[in-house]
Every structure is written in structure tokens, then in C-alpha cells.
Amino acid sequence: MKSSKPPLKVGRPRTFDADEALDCAMKVFWEKGYEGSSLPELTKAMGMNRPSLYAVFGNKEALFHKALERYNDTRMQFFDAALALPTARAAVERLLSDYVDVQTEPDVPHGCLGVNAALACSDDALPIRDELAARRLRGEMKLRLRLERAQEEGDLPPEASPEKLARYVMTVSQGMAVQAAAGVPRTQLHEMATMLLRGWPY
Template sequence: MKTGNGKTGRPISFDKDAALEAAMLLFWERGFEGTCMTSLTQAMGLNPSSIYAAFGDKHALFQLAVKRYMGTRAQYATVALEEPTLEKVVRALFDNTVAFLTTPGHPPTCMTLAGAMGGSVEAAPARDLMTEIRRQNEVAMKERFLQARKSGELSKDVNVDDYTRYLSSILAGLSIQSANGSTKAELKRTAEMALRHLGC
């Protein structure tokens, strides 16, 4: 359970980051319940004992994989919110999302959607984690929009909660479109139509 403190004993013989990356990609593709430990051992190139010693059980490994996903691949959303103006923020949200969804080398949809919608009671913790992350993403968007409201970029007539949910919906919808097999060009045109209707 507790991996070594690095002071004594035999040191780890594998790249922990690379192993976690492999686990993340597999969870991303198949979701928590669709990914079995046997597949993980193969993808990570490790024996079960090494995985359990380094990362804990399947639930803990999933959490770590999701954390890694949020800290790396999913940063496009955080980055978009740092744009200086509201219009640039919204444009970046759509552009980055389309770029993200169509990046080769990983599944064509959000891990938070493919990872655990539905599932048995055993998978409930994973599903709840995905839901919480989706809600946290909305909170981050809302805070940026509140800032735009204060700076006068977003009209006071607009309900910020509604605006946030609306944008979040379209972005989630793009991810579903991508999962359906839409091409990069199609996603781009869909995003452009959304931007046009948003007045950007």
C-alpha cells in the first residue's frame, strides 16, 4: 500500500509517470468499469503487486489517473479562462475544445464523460468523481464570467449561472459530437456557429 520513502530498500524499477499515463489513457478510452486490472497490467507493463504498491487499488488508481488528466490534457480549459477579454475567453474555450477533441493519440471525447456515466453501484465513486469535476469546471467558468460582468464586458442583464450552464452545455455537446465521429472540420463549423449565435 505505502510505497517506499526512498531512503532504504529496493528502489522502484519503472517510470511511475509513464505507467500512470498509460493507465489514464486506458481509463479514458474504456471508462472505470470497462477497464480491468489485467488490461492495466499489460498497458502499464507492471505486475499487479507493483501497481498496488505504487498506486493503491483500482479506485485509487482511477483517481490518480483523473488527477493527471486534469493537470495535463484538460488544462486547455483553464488556459482559455485566462484570456484577457470575455470574447477571447469564449473563443478560446471553443477553439481549444475542438483542438483538444481532435488531438491524435487519445480518445475523441472528454474523460469526464466517457469515464463513468451510469455504471453499477461498484462504480458509483468513480461516477461521482466525474460529476464533481464537471461541476467544478462550471464553477471555474462562472467565476471568470463574474469577473467579466464586473468589468462590464458581460451585460448585467445576463444571468451568470444561466450563461455558464449554457456554454457548458454546448461544450459538452461538442464532446458528444466528437464521440459520434464528427470530423475536425465539422466540429470547427459547429463551434463557429455557436460563436456566431453568441455574438462573438
């Protein structure tokens, strides 16, 4: 006699989400820096064992580079959007304002992943430090080119130095990232941005 019970259904295994795992790794690196993030902390946060992590993402350095790209894709989109604004002042104002907001969002580590990771890098992590420095310089160059265009359009006076202004803005933004990581409130960081803009050439 056949059983009247329906056959047991085997549940589908949970689909692995690489972006979700990468977001978890990103938050660990963001909070603890590159060298301060251990493999046990990363694997626990990502819900993976070490062999699986290596198979999907490579070693710790490769994982960090992927997390950094993920950070840029999901947290730094405002940079190019700010540079597309019609005036240099509006671009810098939006740039600094969005920097502050991203660096002080709730439920994520404060500060900037790139700045936090670069603050404590030994000689063993020199390639990481060099990569982070190169990224900062690329951002500074993009801002400099935008300011040079503003000067050509008469939006900045002839005596202004796009190179120095770009370096100044980026230095202030990195300083605000350090302050944000130390717990300085968002309102105070916005005040710092406002002070910079009071001395803007136009």
C-alpha cells in the same frame, strides 16, 4: 594464469517511470471508461503485474483518480489559460476551440476522459460518478465566476446571466466530447463552437 577477458558488466535494470505507467492507464480509462477498463487490460498496458500495481498506485479506484489528475495536468491546462484572456468572448472562444482540439488529437482516444468514464457508470461505481460530476461543476463554477467578473467590467450586458451562460458553454463542450468519441471530425466540432459564439451577448 589469469584470464585476459574483461569482466562481464551487468546491465542496469530499466528504471520504472510512474508517469509513463500512469499515462498508459490514463489512455485505457480514456478509451474504455472506468468500469469498461479491466485490471488485466490495465496491467498489460502499464507493463506491471497486479501486485506491483497495487503497491505503487493502490486499487483500481485509486489508480483511476491518479489517472484523472494526470489527465487534468497534461491535457486540461488550457482551461485556466482561456479564462485569463481579457474578454469573456475570447475566453469562451479559446475554451471551446481547445476543447475540440484536445478531444480530437491523433494517437490518443477521442472525447474527454471524464465524460467517457461517466457515461457508463453503474451504482457500483457511484463514488466515481459523483467525483466526475463534482469536477464538472467546479469547472462550470470557474467559468461562471469569470463571466460574473466580465459583467462587472461591462464586458457582458446587465441582462445576461453568467450562471446560464456558463452552464450552456459547459453543456455544449460535454456534448462535443460525446460527438468526438463517436468519431465526428474536428472540423464539424469547430463549426458547432462557431455557432454558439454567433449568439454570444457581446
